[in-house]
Amino acid sequence: xxxxxxxxxxxxxxxxxxxxxxxxxxxxxxxxxxxxxxxxxxxxxxxxxxxxxxxxxxxxxxxxxxxxxxxxxxxxxxxxxxxxxxxxxxxxxxxxxxxxxxxxxxxxxxxxxxxxxxxxxxxxxxxxxxxxxxxxxxxxxxxxxxxxxxxxxxxxxxxxxxxxxxxxxxxxxxxxxxxxxxxxxxxxxxxxxxxxxxxxxxxxxxxxxxxxxxxxxxxxxxxxxxxxxxxxxxxxxxxxxxxxxxxxxxxxxxxxxxxxxxxxxxxxxxxxxxxxxxxxxxxxxxxxxxxxxxxxxxxxxxxxxxxxxxxxxxxxxxxxxxxxxxxxxxxxxxxxxxxxxxxxxxxxxxxxxxxxxxxxxxxxxxxxxxxxxxxxxxxxxxxxxxxxxxxxxxxxxxxxxxxxxxxxxxxxxxxxx
Amino acid sequence: xxxxxxxxxxxxxxxxxxxxxxxxxxxxxxxxxxxxxxxxxxxxxxxxxxxxxxxxxxxxxxxxxxxxxxxxxxxxxxxxxxxxxxxxxxxxxxxxxxxxxxxxxxxxxxxxxxxxxxxxxxxxxxxxxxxxxxxxxxxxxxxxxxxxxxxxxxxxxxxxxxxxxxxxxxxxxxxxxxxxxxxxxxxxxxxxxxxxxxxxxxxxxxxxxxxxxxxxxxxxxxxxxxxxxxxxxxxxxxxxxxxxxxxxx
Ligand SMILES: Nc1ncnc2c1ncn2[C@@H]1O[C@H](COP(=O)(O)OP(=O)(O)OP(=O)(O)O)[C@@H](O)[C@H]1O
Ligand SMILES: [Mg+2]
Numbered sequence: 316x317x318x319x320x321x322x323x324x325x326x327x328x329x330x331x332x333x334x335x336x337x338x339x340x341x342x343x344x345x346x347x348x349x350x351x352x353x354x355x356x357x358x359x360x361x362x363x364x365x366x367x368x369x370x371x372x373x374x375x376x377x378x379x380x381x382x383x384x385x386x387x388x389x390x391x392x393x394x395x396x397x398x399x400x401x402x403x404x405x406x407x408x409x410x411x412x413x414x415x416x417x418x419x420x421x422x423x424x425x426x427x428x429x430x431x432x433x434x435x436x437x438x439x440x441x442x443x444x445x446x447x448x449x450x451x452x453x454x455x456x457x458x459x460x461x462x463x464x465x466x467x468x469x470x471x472x473x474x475x476x477x478x479x480x481x482x483x484x485x486x487x488x489x490x491x492x493x494x495x496x497x498x499x500x501x502x503x504x505x506x507x508x509x510x511x512x513x514x515x516x517x518x519x520x521x522x523x524x525x526x527x528x529x530x531x532x533x534x535x536x537x538x539x540x541x542x543x544x545x546x547x548x549x550x551x552x553x554x555x556x557x558x559x560x561x562x563x564x565x566x567x568x569x570x571x572x573x574x575x576x577x578x579x580x581x582x583x584x585x586x587x588x589x590x591x592x593x594x595x596x597x598x599x600x601x602x603x604x605x606x607x608x609x610x611x612x613x614x615x616x617x618x619x620x621x622x623x624x625x626x627x628x629x630x631x632x633x634x635x636x637x638x639x640x641x642x643x644x645x646x647x648x649x650x651x652x653x654x655x656x657x658x659x660x661x662x663x664x665x666x667x668x669x670x671x672x673x674x675x676x677x678x679x680x681x682x683x684x685x686x687x688x689x690x691x692x693x694x695x696x697x698x699x700x701x702x703x704x705x706x707x708x709x710x711x712x713x714x715x716x717x718x719x720x721x722x723x724x725x726x727x728x729x730x731x732x
Numbered sequence: 733x734x735x736x737x738x739x740x741x742x743x744x745x746x747x748x749x750x751x752x753x754x755x756x757x758x759x760x761x762x763x764x765x766x767x768x769x770x771x772x773x774x775x776x777x778x779x780x781x782x783x784x785x786x787x788x789x790x791x792x793x794x795x796x797x798x799x800x801x802x803x804x805x806x807x808x809x810x811x812x813x814x815x816x817x818x819x820x821x822x823x824x825x826x827x828x829x830x831x832x833x834x835x836x837x838x839x840x841x842x843x844x845x846x847x848x849x850x851x852x853x854x855x856x857x858x859x860x861x862x863x864x865x866x867x868x869x870x871x872x873x874x875x876x877x878x879x880x881x882x883x884x885x886x887x888x889x890x891x892x893x894x895x896x897x898x899x900x901x902x903x904x905x906x907x908x909x910x911x912x913x914x915x916x917x918x919x920x921x922x923x924x925x926x927x928x929x930x931x932x933x934x935x936x937x938x939x940x941x942x943x944x945x946x947x948x949x950x951x952x953x954x955x956x957x958x959x960x961x962x963x964x965x966x967x968x969x970x971x972x973x974x975x976x977x978x979x980x981x
Contacts, residue, residue, distance in 0.1 A: 324862055331850040635849070642846050645807055646860040646907065647835020650827050725834070726807040729846050 321652060325659035328639075338628050339709070340668035346621025347672025347701040348679065353614040354697035355680035357607035359690035364599045368592060374420070374556040375454070375592050376565050378412075378573060380404050383588040402577060402586040405546040406530070409448075411576050412554060416568040420555035421450035426530060427550040428538050433526055434499040435487040442483050443525045444500055446533025452511075454555040457522055462494040462509030470529035475536070477505035481513040482523040500526055503536035562591050618701065622708040629712035634731060637720040641728025650721045657717040661709040669702040676701075745963070745977040746780060752819060753780035754915070754947060755804060760813035762799050762970075773799040774810065775970035783914075786941050786948040788958040791967035797951045798843055798919055800967065804949065805840045805917045806833050835863050839908030843919035843951070845900045847892040853879060853903045854888040860911045878906040881936065883929075897924040905933060909940070915947045916940070922954060934960060 329336045380403055409424035416422075426446035433440050445451075449467045452459065461484075465476050477500060484493050484507075493507045505528065514522045530549075534540060540548040556565040566589050573587050640653055648656075676698075680691040720728050762774040773796045781787055789797050802808040803815060806822050815822045817833065825833070834840070847856045854875050861871035879885055882902040892900050901924045908916060916937065922930035934957055940946045950957060958964050959978060966973045 320862065320865065320868075323868060327851070327855065331848070331855070638846070639848060642848060643859070643863070644831070645805075645834055645840060645842075645846075647831050647863040647911075649831040649863075652831075652863065724808045726802040729807075729842070 318655075321655050322659055324652075325656045325663065328656060329660055329663060332632075335628055335632055336664060339625050339664050340671070342621040342624030342628070343665055343668030343705040343709070344621075344672040344675060345624070346618040346705050347669050347698075348675035349617030349621075350614040350701035350704075351673055351676025351693060351697050352679035352683070352691075353610045353617070354607070354700075355676070355691040355693040356683060356689055357603070357610040358692040358694050358697075359680075359684065360606055361600075361603040362692055363690045364603055365596065368595050368599055374559050374562055376554040376556060376562060376569060377590040378404060378408070378552040378554070378569060379588050379590065380550075381586065381588065382584065383590070403542050403548045404550070404552055404587065405542060406549050407546055408573060408576050409549060409552050412552065412569055412572050415572050416554075416565060418557055418561065419565065420557055421454040423448050423451040423454040423553040423555075424530065424549035425451065425551050425553065426533050426538065426540055426548065427520065428533070431501055431526070431537060432499075433483065433487065435493075435496060438487045440483065440486045442480075443520055444533065444537050445520070445525050445527050446530040446537065447527050448530050451527070451553070454553045455522070457514070458512035459509045460512040461492075462507070464509055465529050470531050473531040473535050474529060475503060475505045475532060476508045476529065478509040478511060478527040479507055480511055480521070480523040480525040480527075482521075483526055484510045498526075500528065501537050562593065566591055614697075614701075618704050621705065625705065625708050626712045629709075629716065633716045633720075636717065637723070637728050637731040640717060640720040641723065641725045641731065644721065645725040645729060653721045654714065654718060657714055658710075661713040662706070665702065665706040665709050669705060672701065672705075673698055745975065747782055747785065747963075747977075749782050751782065753782045754818055755779070755781040756814075756816040756819075757804070758814045760800070760803060760810040760815060762796070762803065762808075763811045772970055774803075776813070777967070777970070777972055778813075779965060779972065779975070781947065781949065783947055784941070784945040785963060786938075786961040787950070787963045787965060788961040789949065789951045789965050789967065790953065790958055791973070795967040796970040797967055799970075801840075801917050801919050801949065801951055805838050806830055807840065831863070835860055836911060837913055837915060839911065839913035839916045841901075841904050841908045841916070841918035841921045843923070845892070845904040847900060847903055847907075849892050852889045852891055853884060853895065853899075853906075856892070856903055857906045857910050860907060864911055875906070875910055878910045879903070881909075882906045882933070898926065898929055901925060902929075902933065905936075909936075912944075913946075914944075915949070917949050919951045920953065921950065922952070922957065930954070930957075 404424070406424055409422055413419070413422040424447070428444045428446070430441050431444040433442055449465065449470055451457070452464045459478070460481065462478070464478060465474070469476055477498060479487070479493060487493065487498065488496070493510060496507050497504050498507055499505070511522055528537070534547060542548050554565060554569060556562045570585065570589050573589070574585065577586055579585065643653060644650070677693050680693050683689055684691040720731070723731070758778045760774050760777040761772070764771040764773055777800060789800065791797055803810050806817065809823055848859070854872060857875035857878055858868070858871040861874055862868065866874070876885070876888060879888060882905055884899060884902055884906070887895060887899060892903070895903065901921065905918070905921055908918070918937070921937070922933055925933060937948055937950070938960065941948050948961070950961065952958055961978060963975060963977055965975045
């Protein structure tokens with residue numbers, strides 16, 4: 316008995332019972348489609364959060380004032396705790412890091428001033444002004460979409476130049492070209508020299524709704540930000556390590572320099588916090604991990620429902636199929652031939668059902684993605700998982716009773732009730 | 733049938749032949765276990781049948797006729813006893829050998845027809861040919877021919893539930909004959925047929941028996957059919973009550 320003839324017998328059997336075949340296939344389609352779609356949402360969310368975190372800047376080490384704790388524990392303790400005790404960071408701290416920590420890509424202090432009125436002609440918006448150094452765009456991975464970034468000399472001279480975030484530029488200028496135009500930041504006039512590439516919500520403020528000006532200019536025009544001792548305050552210091560392997564070393568060195576700068580004695584707690592990107596990734600990972608787990612659980616339930624559907628149909632037809640098997644054996648089918656027939660039937664159903672399931676699942680994922688609310692990423696894993704699960708259910712509930720029936724004496728199978 | 737019983741002798745005549753019997757059963761028993769109770773369907777049946785014989789098996793309902801026939805057809809195994817087909821102990825055959833016997837050597841007509849409910853008459857009759865390895869075209873051609881022979885040439889595409897009882901029985905007969913087996917075991921093949929159709933079917937069996945030397949074992953309640961055979965075996969409560977040679981006129 317050649318395989319092709321056997322295949323033909325299986326297809327004949329499938330076609331002879333279209334309802335049973337169709338319902339089995341439906342179970343597979345539901346299971347596969349829901350797993351593929353749901354896991355694509357979970358993966359999409361995870362990926363977009365991760366990419367936002369990496370977009371903060373490569374190999375970023377951040378110094379913020381006070382004690383900030385980031386934990387990835389249970390939801391109640393998760394997130395960023397409010398600073399406990401504050402001693403401001405100064406531009407001298409940034410200079411000290413720059414001078415005494417070797418092998419850095421850059422050190423970029425930022426003076427953050429919230430709710431600054433920025434105006435162009437009659438257009439007025441309330442956004443965040445960021446006084447930054449020339450290294451800032453490199454350290455924070457900020458691309459200039461239009462115009463240019465400012466130069467070191469412009470910072471030293473406290474030039475009145477400004478770079479707008481993409482949304483801020485849109486809000487002020489609509490479709491017009493902002494480069495070369497004069498805007499007011501607070502009370503001072505500035506010339507727009509650049510617009511940054513859109514980033515989306517990021518860590519430590521959204522660059523898109525910001526205006527960047529040279530740090531020295533910010534001190535003169537927006538906020539003079541002197542501490543009690545007369546030093547110039549900065550809100551945060553961003554430091555970029557050369558590689559991710561180097562981050563731990565940089566974190567250690569920066570902590571050491573900062574403790575010296577702030578004159579903190581042995582055994583006394585830091586009055587600042589050094590954060591690394593790894594910490595954010597691990598928090599985000601634990602949050603999205605929970606989400607993916609949750610979606611995975613729903614998908615698992617759908618698979619189970621689909622599986623039970625397949626199982627039901629297989630079990631309901633056990634009597635009929637047992638009689639069929641007995642009959643086939645009585646007219647000369649070998650046990651092997653019968654099992655091959657059932658194998659071919661199951662695989663055919665799983666392949667056709669699986670293909671439709673994947674198509675539906677991908678379709679749902681694309682639809683959800685097209686709404687723009689959530690990004691979706693269909694992964695091969697989820698497809699393989701779903702299809703192999705359906706195949707396993709089909710094989711188990713199809714082949715197992717078939718094998719049992721084929722092991723009976725033909726007359727017993729024929730009389731099976 | 734009461735009158736038949738009294739008119740038969742109780743000895744067990746066998747044809748005096750030198751060639752070995754093709755069917756040789758010794759002390760066959762069959763016990764069905766149903767929970768606590770046991771049903772002794774066969775309680776020690778011995779018989780020998782030679783090539784080309786036509787034998788009727790008669791007996792009351794529940795006497796073990798179908799049970800015996802299933803064992804002779806290699807569709808079931810006895811609880812004890814020995815059954816040799818063509819000199820080979822059937823219990824010792826493997827799955828492949830049994831499949832070949834069921835496919836090539838024996839044509840079996842079930843008492844309840846046992847057709848594939850969802851397949852057409854044609855597909856049902858072509859099934860043994862598919863397992864014999866014939867191409868589906870050749871199988872369909874032969875099956876069509878066979879169905880024509882049993883008078884169902886115009887019912888090829890009907891499913892069993894679209895056929896009358898007698899028509900279903902004829903499909904079952906066509907299926908048993910289609911692979912040209914040399915032994916036919918038929919469990920009340922005319923039970924659902926009117927006497928004219930029944931005669932026709934028996935005529936077909938007779939013809940195959942005479943012209944091709946087919947061995948025929950028929951379970952029947954019909955004394956007329958029993959009278960057409962060469963030997964009658966009567967079962968009672970799982971035992972052979974007697975066997976008788978029918979005198980040909
Ligand atoms: N699968 C089974 N399980 C339990 N008992 C069975 C089974 N098959 C048959 N029997 C019993 O075995 C005995 C013989 O049954 P069998 O079918 O051989 O009778 P029969 O002579 O063919 O009867 P009929 O003329 O009514 O067809 C009966 O008493 C029946 O109840
Ligand atoms: Mg019977």
